[in-house]
Amino acid sequence: MSDRQQSRLLDPNWSYVGKATLDEFGAAEWQILKAQRAPYMAEQHANQVLRLLAASKDDPTFGYQVNNFRHCIQSATMALADGRPEDYVVAALLHDIGFIACTPTHGAFSARLLAPFVGDDLVWMLERHQYFQAIHFHDHPDVDRFAREKWRGHPHFAMTAEFVAKYDQNTIDPGIRELPIEAFEPMVKHVFARPPRAIPLPD
Numbered sequence: 001m002s003d004r005q006q007s008r009l010l011d012p013n014w015s016y017v018g019k020a021t022l023d024e025f026g027a028a029e030w031q032i033l034k035a036q037r038a039p040y041m042a043e044q045h046a047n048q049v050l051r052l053l054a055a056s057k058d059d060p061t062f063g064y065q066v067n068n069f070r071h072c073i074q075s076a077t078m079a080l081a082d083g084r085p086e087d088y089v090v091a092a093l094l095h096d097i098g099f100i101a102c103t104p105t106h107g108a109f110s111a112r113l114l115a116p117f118v119g120d121d122l123v124w125m126l127e128r129h130q131y132f133q134a135i136h137f138h139d140h141p142d143v144d145r146f147a148r149e150k151w152r153g154h155p156h157f158a159m160t161a162e163f164v165a166k167y168d169q170n171t172i173d174p175g176i177r178e179l180p181i182e183a184f185e186p187m188v189k190h191v192f193a194r195p196p197r198a199i200p201l202p203d
């Protein structure tokens with residue numbers, strides 16, 4: 001190790017490369033990282049996603065009767081109660097994880113988060129759910145309720161319309177008895193433990 005000040009987060013159970021720039025790395029350094037990446041991700045990946053969501057647990061809302069955290073939990077609770085598959089429940093849980101941090105493109109946020117681990121239908125649904133939801137915005141002053149018509153006829157149109165109708169537009173209800181986030185931990189861990197599928201390079 002160099003005499004640079006070491007992070008207090010370094011863990012004695014892990015090996016650390018002694019080089020501080022990627023340009024200095026050789027095969028030995030890459031081998032250390034390759035060997036430790038999988039166990040690290042198995043330990044940390046799902047937990048970090050769950051912490052991202054849980055971080056907003058006590059945040060206020062700007063007018064809804066439940067905050068975004070409860071909305072996400074309610075969506076997943078109702079999907080689970082309806083017997084939806086594990087992937088669908090996890091998609092429901094995370095569909096608005098970026099709603100505050102990334103509002104205008106929060107559908108893409110959750111879609112990219114789950115894209116390596118769930119099917120194309122759910123990724124498509126997540127990315128567009130915010131536009132499909134607009135059909136439920138009656139009397140909204142400045143939203144195109146019919147934005148979803150752009151995708152009319154697409155194979156995933158119906159499932160996306162159903163998602164927002166059953167698990168999104170109505171999960172802002174303080175009367176819903178949502179499950180604790182811990183109830184979804186095994187599902188999130190299972191989904192993120194899959195080998196990630198390859199994602200094409202961006203254009």
Ligand SMILES: [Fe+2]
Nearest residue numbers: 095096129130
């Ligand atoms: Fe949303």
Ligand SMILES: [Fe+2]
Nearest residue numbers: 071095096168
């Ligand atoms: Fe939502």
